[in-house]
Amino acid sequence: MGTERAAASPRAQLTRIRILDAASAVMSDRGLANATTKEIARTAGLSEATLYKHFQDKEDLFLTVMRERLPSEFVGRLAGLTDRAGTSTVRALLQEVAADAVPFYRDLAPMLGAAFAQPDLLARHQQMLSATGLGPHLALSALAEYLGAEQRLGRLAERAQPHTLAALLLGACFQRAFLIEFEGEHLADRSAAEFARDLVDTLLSE
Amino acid sequence: MGTERAAASPRAQLTRIRILDAASAVMSDRGLANATTKEIARTAGLSEATLYKHFQDKEDLFLTVMRERLPSEFVGRLAGLTDRAGTSTVRALLQEVAADAVPFYRDLAPMLGAAFAQPDLLARHQQMLSATGLGPHLALSALAEYLGAEQRLGRLAERAQPHTLAALLLGACFQRAFLIEFEGEHLADRSAAEFARDLVDTLLSE
DNA sequence: TGTACATCAGTGAACGCGCGTTCACTGATGTAC
DNA sequence: TGTACATCAGTGAACGCGCGTTCACTGATGTAC
Numbered sequence: 332m333g334t335e336r337a338a339a340s341p342r343a344q345l346t347r348i349r350i351l352d353a354a355s356a357v358m359s360d361r362g363l364a365n366a367t368t369k370e371i372a373r374t375a376g377l378s379e380a381t382l383y384k385h386f387q388d389k390e391d392l393f394l395t396v397m398r399e400r401l402p403s404e405f406v407g408r409l410a411g412l413t414d415r416a417g418t419s420t421v422r423a424l425l426q427e428v429a430a431d432a433v434p435f436y437r438d439l440a441p442m443l444g445a446a447f448a449q450p451d452l453l454a455r456h457q458q459m460l461s462a463t464g465l466g467p468h469l470a471l472s473a474l475a476e477y478l479g480a481e482q483r484l485g486r487l488a489e490r491a492q493p494h495t496l497a498a499l500l501l502g503a504c505f506q507r508a509f510l511i512e513f514e515g516e517h518l519a520d521r522s523a524a525e526f527a528r529d530l531v532d533t534l535l536s537e
Numbered sequence: 538m539g540t541e542r543a544a545a546s547p548r549a550q551l552t553r554i555r556i557l558d559a560a561s562a563v564m565s566d567r568g569l570a571n572a573t574t575k576e577i578a579r580t581a582g583l584s585e586a587t588l589y590k591h592f593q594d595k596e597d598l599f600l601t602v603m604r605e606r607l608p609s610e611f612v613g614r615l616a617g618l619t620d621r622a623g624t625s626t627v628r629a630l631l632q633e634v635a636a637d638a639v640p641f642y643r644d645l646a647p648m649l650g651a652a653f654a655q656p657d658l659l660a661r662h663q664q665m666l667s668a669t670g671l672g673p674h675l676a677l678s679a680l681a682e683y684l685g686a687e688q689r690l691g692r693l694a695e696r697a698q699p700h701t702l703a704a705l706l707l708g709a710c711f712q713r714a715f716l717i718e719f720e721g722e723h724l725a726d727r728s729a730a731e732f733a734r735d736l737v738d739t740l741l742s743e
Numbered sequence: 744t745g746t747a748c749a750t751c752a753g754t755g756a757a758c759g760c761g762c763g764t765t766c767a768c769t770g771a772t773g774t775a776c
Numbered sequence: 777t778g779t780a781c782a783t784c785a786g787t788g789a790a791c792g793c794g795c796g797t798t799c800a801c802t803g804a805t806g807t808a809c
Contacts, residue, residue: 507708
């Protein structure tokens, strides 16, 4: 009993990855509206029929992209932050986080857009998230945890609220990423580093 | 010379509004993927052919929705804030802004999603924005302007950066709105008012 | 006021196209003896 | 090692469906005398 599915051959697994790569690339580059099976297959260098050997249907393919591609390494990097508590300075680490967050959220925008364009898919994705306890809120929690650790080390004011600080810092980066994508690059004349420094200075000023 | 187009009859204008209402309602409720001409016409209680009497094509209709429906009264309310500088307390006004911002951004999410799902449309929308100088960044500017006014009144610390404070406050609300829409209502157990209070307390603590 | 015509807002039915999906098939790889 | 068969990954061509769009038309409203 248990796993019915026989282990896929190495070649088949590679093909699967090529399809997922192609799907997420097309979505990011050309948008959900242009992410047709034809276009995805063309990008992957495969026939459309092959997509259906690896995924039940288009919805299954998209859900898999959301499940396997979205988490990304950003949350992981934030989670690793707690181990760095006490090193460098809080200020420097937060600036690093902010500088990383903006490009990360910019990459994310088309995927998020695709999710909101298909509420049925979004609903199924939510089910999956709540079943596993995963989700983007983990980024906030991870950063808050790091800030809590710094607080216990006496390197962050007692009265500061780690979770609120995290929401402010990442929220500003999130919005900035969307504004840049939405209004165009010209908004990015203020450099990313400068933006990060201003945010952190304001948050840590006492 | 100038306006070639004859003034539309009152009835025609009403129909136009019904179409725009229907289009934005369908997009918000059922997502871009389900926002077909058939569905929009059905919602408006009109035939599909009528859509084409009022808009050149579907793209024209969507662009018009983005142009005429997105700005909303939220930016206006923020712009009106400057006149209220010196009244109430800075703390109370900012809490009010934050409490307003979350539901506003939640409403906005499906539209923003639709924009990112069609990069060609987004590009044309951007052109329009940069031609008129409008855009969502105005919300940030409006809030920053208010904070600057309070600063001149001596009700906000000299060293505070109005624009950075605005980016932090609205950014946190923006991200929270997306998280709620993306992960589901359960995130909203912390009440909106409580969330707003925490943000403002952290930003104004000295 | 009544009559004849023009304009206008809106429609039902049809159109072609491109989409997601499936089918019968092929050639390569693995297995048995 | 060679031969016969089974399995597997992948394909070209076709399918039906629903989409955006257009057409020839209708009935209501406005205008002229």
